[in-house]
Amino acid sequence: MSNFQRPTLCCCRKVLTIPNNKSEKSSNSMPAMGQSPPVDIASASNFHSFTLRHFHLSLQLNFRDKEMTGSQVLELCSTKPDTQTLVLDTHQSLLIHSIDCKVHSASTAADVGDQVCTSLTYRVDPFTDYGSSLTISLPAAIRPQQTFQITIRYKTSDGPAIWWLDSELTCGNSNPFVFTQGHSVCNRSFFPCFDTPAVKCTYSATVRVPEGVQVLMSATRSAYSAHEKAFQFHMEYPVPAYLVALVAGDLRPADIGPRSRIWAEPCLLNSAVSKLSGLVERWLTVAESLFGPYMWGRYDIVFLPPSFPIVAMENPCLTFIISSILESSEFLVIDVIHEIAHGWFGNAVTNATWEEMWLSEGLATYAQRRVTTEAYGAAFTCLETVFRLDALHRQMRLLGDNNPVSKLQVKFEPGVNPSSLMNLFTYEKGYCFVSYLSQLCGDTKRFDSFLRAYIEKFKFTSVVAQDLLEFFLGFFPELKERCVANREGLEFERWLNACGPPLAEPDLSQGCSLTEPVESLFRLWTSEPLDSAAIARQDLSTWRTFQTVLFLDKLLDRSPLSHEVMTRLSRSYSTLLDSMNAEVRIRWLQIVVRNSYYPDLYKVRRFLESHTSRMYTVPLYEDLCGGAMKSFAVEVFYQTQARLHINLRKTVQQILAQTFSTFVTVPTAPPSGDRPPDTTVALRDVNVLA
Secondary structure (H helix, E strand, O other), rough: OOOOOOEEOOOOOOOOOOOOOOOHHHHOOOOOOOOOOOOOOOOOOOOOHEEEEEEEEEEEOOOOEEEEEEEEEEEEOOOOOOOOEEEEEEEEEEEEEEEEEEEEOOOOOOOOOOOOEEEEOOOOOOOOOOOOEEEOOOOOOOOOOOOEEEEEEEOOOOOEEEEEEEEHHHHOOOOOEEOOOOOOOHHHOOOOOOOOOOOOOOEEEEOOOOOOOOOOOOOEEEEEEEEOOEEEEEEEEOOHHHHEEEEEOOEEEEEEEOOEEEEEOOHHHHHHHHHHOHHHHHHHHHHHHHHHOOOOOOOOEEEEEEOOOOOOEEEOEEEEEEEEHHOOHHHHHHHHHHHHHHOOOOEEEEEEEEHHHHHHHHHHHHHHHHHHHHHHHHHHHHHHHHOOOHHHHHHHHHOOHHHHHOOOOOOOOOOOOOHOOOOHHHHHHHHHHHHHHHHHOOHHHHHHHHHHHHHHHHOOOEEEEHHHHHHHHHOOHHHHHHHHHHHHOHHHHHHHHHHOOOOOOOOOOOHHHHHHHHHHHHHHOOOOOHHHHHHHHHOOHHHOOOHHHHHHHHHHOOOOOOHHEEEEEHHHHHHHHHOOOHHHHHHHOOOOOHHOOHHHHHHHHHHOOOOOHHHHHHHHHHHHHOOOOHHHHHHHHHHHHHOOHHHHHHHHHHHHHOOOOOOOOOOOOOOOOOOOOOOOHHOOOOOOEO
């Protein structure tokens, strides 16, 4: 079976200074440089016909029935004459109760004048498997540039954006929990919206929950009103719909810096604080020295139960991150720094369409590695990069050189979920292109200056690749004069639209002190006869985590190994690996499974009994069912399924059903809330995301 990598897919208590031109930045921001507005075939909406200024959510959370009920008020103005309908993205799981409209008689939002409230007719039509279209008939009185309000009363429950957890699925096993995950096109099941990254606006929310439940959102300001018994939130900077996020449960806070706070269940809080206290401020300060001021005010982190379907999500002001990653300190460092980088690349400046996701992820990966180089040195950064690029080439071998998903500018077919095409190329091929641009200008510090200027130019807007590249050539006119965009074999157009691996990779020789021991030990284990004395001189207990996982990944690639080699590997390392973190252990267990090494099979059972995260369970079940251990997989699943979230349970059932169709009932519909993509290359190694 394939050895897929997982992409990872980043609230605040402080009033920020509002930009003078906030009203302009709150509106639809495309095109950025006079181009035609982007086409987003993943959205059913007619967002080009309107400016969305702001929206407000008023929600009541019902944990017993696992429902959210309430209303949404959208403040819009029509930008085109004779626009008779408003079309929003929605989802089959979202039930509309009524829709009203208030039309301002005045011509500006500042002078609202009289308002006329009208009940509107609407219809919901199929669009794709991941959403529907909500078509609202507008009053004839609405004129171009006239502000009006749409109020939608609705109820939503188990759509792909909303994850309800019973108490036994939380870390503390004591209280129910709920969180939302909007990336890429899931938030249309949370609230009707222009579900496209091309549209940004401010938002606010009022959320009511049972007593004792803490609510957080991706917002710059938050408060609790004892009088109204409600949490209140406001995001004063424009964000796309997918970055609106909510979490509610038994969460406790702990400050870890002057502008950072950790939120976690009580049983996790001390561990999280011990791993991150003082570090986040250090990373933020380094990032600001490179890319300019951090503009979101606070950078808080909430640790979510293992059912969180990805590793991390860059929700502004409040990174969502899976609690399982606390086991793996080096992965935790990389994940958090990556999500910090999204504060500039992805959140402030966003890809206008999902076909160019690399504009967020490739730039964020480059920025992450600039921060780690400054904070931890070039050798560590090169080691982590070698590990990722090794995974990229593994994916390339599996997919083939001509697979269109390896393009940076991926062309979606209608109906294809953008999340399903999220892969390592988005991150690592994008990173290599950005690194190539840095090499062209000849000086890393000069490229840092370019990135600062790029952020200042395009912050709070959405861009396409042409915006970035035209600005790059304008910033470095000498490069434009040398026609670097058309350099043979390295043309910008080829970088964007050619299939296959990166056209060039950065020089990673500064990591040789860390990567050479890995290569040496791997050669020793794959040479005949085995040199036991030379092998014994390599002490894995002194290695960094990224060295160990790189070594194990290379053994995975070489599998199947001989029984003699497996026996000696187990004798040499099994006990040591048992004491290491989950990122290490899962790789050793995959080696055990792929090589049918039965003496260590009990460790696979023990691991699956204690780890309920998708990023660990799915790769193991894929490997178990791809080899000679299918019956063992079924046995373990039926012993542990009660501890798995229903969406993950359905995914594992589908894996098992491919072999045991008579044993397992497969759901007729895709599991709601399943995250993109659940093939094994995307799940296990790449924990830098959204």
